Amino acid sequence: MPKGQVLDIKKNTPIIVVKDLAARFGDNVVFENVNFQVYKGEILVIVGASGCGKSTLMKIMIGLDKPYSGQVLYQGMDIACAEEKELNQYRQNIGVLFQSGALFSSMTLKENIELPLQEYTDLDPAAINTIIKMKLGMVNLAGYENHNPSELSGGMKKRAGIARAMALDPKVLFFDELSAGLDPVTAAELDDLIIKTNEALGTTMVIVTHELESIYKIAHRVLMLDKEAKGIIAEDKPLDLKNNATDPRVISFCLRQKPAESAEKRFYVS
Amino acid sequence: MKTQKQEDCPEHYNISFNRKDLSLGIHLSGQFGLKNLMIFRSDINREISKQKIQSVTIDFSEVCYLDSAAALAFVQIEKEAASQNIQCRLTNLNDESKGIFSVIHEDALILLPFKSDQSQYGFIHQIGQSSSNIAGEFRNLVTFIGELTVAFLYIIRHPKTLRWKDVLFYIQRAGVDGLPIVALIGALVGLIIAFMSFLQLKMIGANIYVPALVSFAMIKELGPLMTAILVAGRSGSAFAAEIGTMMVNEEVDALHTMGFDPVRFLAIPKILATIIVVPILTIYADLFGIIGGMVIGVTSLDLTIKTYITQSIKTIKVFDIVTSLIKAGVFAALIAAIGCQKGFQVRSGAQDVGKFTTSAVVAAIFMIVVADSIFAIMFYYIK
Numbered sequence: 001m002p003k004g005q006v007l008d009i010k011k012n013t014p015i016i017v018v019k020d021l022a023a024r025f026g027d028n029v030v031f032e033n034v035n036f037q038v039y040k041g042e043i044l045v046i047v048g049a050s051g052c053g054k055s056t057l058m059k060i061m062i063g064l065d066k067p068y069s070g071q072v073l074y075q076g077m078d079i080a081c082a083e084e085k086e087l088n089q090y091r092q093n094i095g096v097l098f099q100s101g102a103l104f105s106s107m108t109l110k111e112n113i114e115l116p117l118q119e120y121t122d123l124d125p126a127a128i129n130t131i132i133k134m135k136l137g138m139v140n141l142a143g144y145e146n147h148n149p150s151e152l153s154g155g156m157k158k159r160a161g162i163a164r165a166m167a168l169d170p171k172v173l174f175f176d177e178l179s180a181g182l183d184p185v186t187a188a189e190l191d192d193l194i195i196k197t198n199e200a201l202g203t204t205m206v207i208v209t210h211e212l213e214s215i216y217k218i219a220h221r222v223l224m225l226d227k228e229a230k231g232i233i234a235e236d237k238p239l240d241l242k243n244n245a246t247d248p249r250v251i252s253f254c255l256r257q258k259p260a261e262s263a264e265k266r267f268y269v270s
Numbered sequence: 271m272k273t274q275k276q277e278d279c280p281e282h283y284n285i286s287f288n289r290k291d292l293s294l295g296i297h298l299s300g301q302f303g304l305k306n307l308m309i310f311r312s313d314i315n316r317e318i319s320k321q322k323i324q325s326v327t328i329d330f331s332e333v334c335y336l337d338s339a340a341a342l343a344f345v346q347i348e349k350e351a352a353s354q355n356i357q358c359r360l361t362n363l364n365d366e367s368k369g370i371f372s373v374i375h376e377d378a379l380i381l382l383p384f385k386s387d388q389s390q391y392g393f394i395h396q397i398g399q400s401s402s403n404i405a406g407e408f409r410n411l412v413t414f415i416g417e418l419t420v421a422f423l424y425i426i427r428h429p430k431t432l433r434w435k436d437v438l439f440y441i442q443r444a445g446v447d448g449l450p451i452v453a454l455i456g457a458l459v460g461l462i463i464a465f466m467s468f469l470q471l472k473m474i475g476a477n478i479y480v481p482a483l484v485s486f487a488m489i490k491e492l493g494p495l496m497t498a499i500l501v502a503g504r505s506g507s508a509f510a511a512e513i514g515t516m517m518v519n520e521e522v523d524a525l526h527t528m529g530f531d532p533v534r535f536l537a538i539p540k541i542l543a544t545i546i547v548v549p550i551l552t553i554y555a556d557l558f559g560i561i562g563g564m565v566i567g568v569t570s571l572d573l574t575i576k577t578y579i580t581q582s583i584k585t586i587k588v589f590d591i592v593t594s595l596i597k598a599g600v601f602a603a604l605i606a607a608i609g610c611q612k613g614f615q616v617r618s619g620a621q622d623v624g625k626f627t628t629s630a631v632v633a634a635i636f637m638i639v640v641a642d643s644i645f646a647i648m649f650y651y652i653k
Contacts, residue, residue: 105618105619105620105621105622106619106620106621110383117304120304121304121305121307122308123304123307123308123339124308127307127308127311127343130342130346130379131339131342133378133379133381134338134339134342134374134375134378134379135338136378137374137375137377137378137379137381138338138373138374138375138378142375142377142378142381143378143381143382143383143384144383144384144385145383146383146384146385146386147384147385148618149619150617150618150619166338168304169303169304169337169338169339196373197373199369200369200370200372200373201338201369201370201373202366202369
């Protein structure tokens with residue numbers, strides 16, 4: 001899907017609808033009244049300072065955690081209160097890349113990618129083998145099928161994680177802290193891979209990150225959560241967010257500043 | 271991944287074949303993905319190989335869903351056709367389908383793995399590998415014993431550097447928390463010995479020797495042995511898993527870089543705590559063993575509690591108790607040291623932690639039995 005097309009996202013149908021979502025840890029409210037939609041084919045980046053509930057939101061969206069209240073609708077099915085059977089169905093339609101890759105350390109890359117294919121399809125071993133080679137080729141790891149995760153660098157682990165997440169050609173890919181702990185060059189390579197995959201396969205992507213560079217490069221739309229506001233404080237295209245923001249919290253995030261006086265002043269002066 | 275017609279995309283697929291002279295037209299409609307890959311691939315392959323043809327045209331105009339696995343299958347169909355000198359063309363691909371085909375790198379499909387599969391190594395190679403592993407393990411053990419000795423000597427010279435808080439913590443973990451299970455097992459073992467010996471001794475009317483047998487067996491052998499095996503299962507495994515997880519999380523490397531000796535920091539408190547608690551647990555197990563025996567003595571042998579205790583005390587010698595405690599102390603040192611050493615051997619991942627935890631328990635129990643045999647012979651000659 002060409003990028004220009006994706007940017008005109010509102011025309012598309014939403015694939016995930018989040019309605020009045022609230023999450024709590026005990027009595028502590030993480031966020032509440034969170035409403036947004038993920039459109040088909042877009043790259044939605046969820047940003048925010050540490051502790052604002054980005055990862056909690058993602059965990060709820062992938063069905064790992066239950067929200068305090070609200071709904072997460074995927075094709076009309078509410079993930080928040082779905083039965084385990086329905087959730088499993090949903091999980092076959094999504095792929096998740098965890099912060100550290102979460103590759104199974106006791107298995108080779110081939111076995112890692114093989115697992116979902118063996119479990120959810122009736123392909124013969126030869127077909128699975130070819131698909132694994134193709135997936136590894138897609139993430140520039142061709143030839144690494146017999147390597148163990150411990151033999152790979154951080155960036156390679158992330159790429160292998162993407163290959164595993166994409167094993168079943170999911171409709172939606174979730175990424176937690178995409179480029180955390182990676183050097184700028186590797187992070188940029190990963191960004192390119194994300195863009196390439198999104199454009200070629202049209203896969204919808206939800207990315208949790210706080211790497212500014214990545215946000216401007218890959219995001220079609222940015223959603224900003226805030227700890228104090230306990231919810232979404234901004235939702236826009238990345239450059240619009242940077243140029244037109246009036247909220248001091250958004251400005252300080254985009255300019256990588258402390259939410260100090262300077263940002264406050266800028267807000268009130270303007 | 272879906273094309274513009276996805277809203278009314280039928281779940282099933284349809285393939286129609288149109289044969290004209292030496293050319294075959296294949297018209298596809300519906301969804302093509304992982305779920306039906308095996309079926310449509312074999313359908314198409316069968317049709318292609320049915321009769322001699324020169325060209326195949328696959329029409330994608332009515333395909334409403336295509337995933338990368340299905341695209342890969344078409345690439346392979348194309349290649350197989352080419353190998354049979356059949357010209358194959360994929361037509362009417364829309365932009366999205368072209369995008370999906372663009373991520374398939376044919377080089378990646380034929381590239382051999384950089385690293386061969388380990389199971390393919392030959393017999394000789396495996397023998398060599400195992401021998402080298404065993405040698406490596408022995409070297410590790412010797413190094414660890416050396417490090418442990420150095421750390422102990424350092425602690426003796428600088429007692430303040432010992433983390434007493436940790437020692438107390440492990441005394442609680444390995445000792446206090448273990449009291450109920452040690453008591454239960456001790457009592458049951460005492461009860462079993464009393465019952466079994468009663469069955470034999472009653473035939474010769476020697477019931478009075480049951481208390482002696484129970485206390486002798488408990489104090490000399492079973493008390494220290496059972497306690498040590500329990501501690502190996504409870505604490506030896508816990509030490510290995512704890513240090514192993516710290517190795518995986520690079521916490522041990524952090525200790526190194528902060529200038530701490532991991533052996534002194536992590537292993538010594540555990541070993542010291544175990545050496546302190548195992549002899550105490552052993553006495554506790556002995557006591558409950560005798561009480562367990564007493565239950566049988568009083569209920570089945572018509573002995574009074576007083577007679578039972580007098581008979582037991584008559585048999586117990588100070589030498590036996592002291593040697594039992596020495597044994598317990600040595601067992602404790604073995605269990606804790608092996609647990610810690612196995613923990614430090616963990617290199618990566620959850621599987622390594624499991625492997626070395628198991629190995630810690632097995633090695634500890636083995637060493638306990640070996641040490642017990644040595645003690646049996648040694649104490650016989652000392653006496």
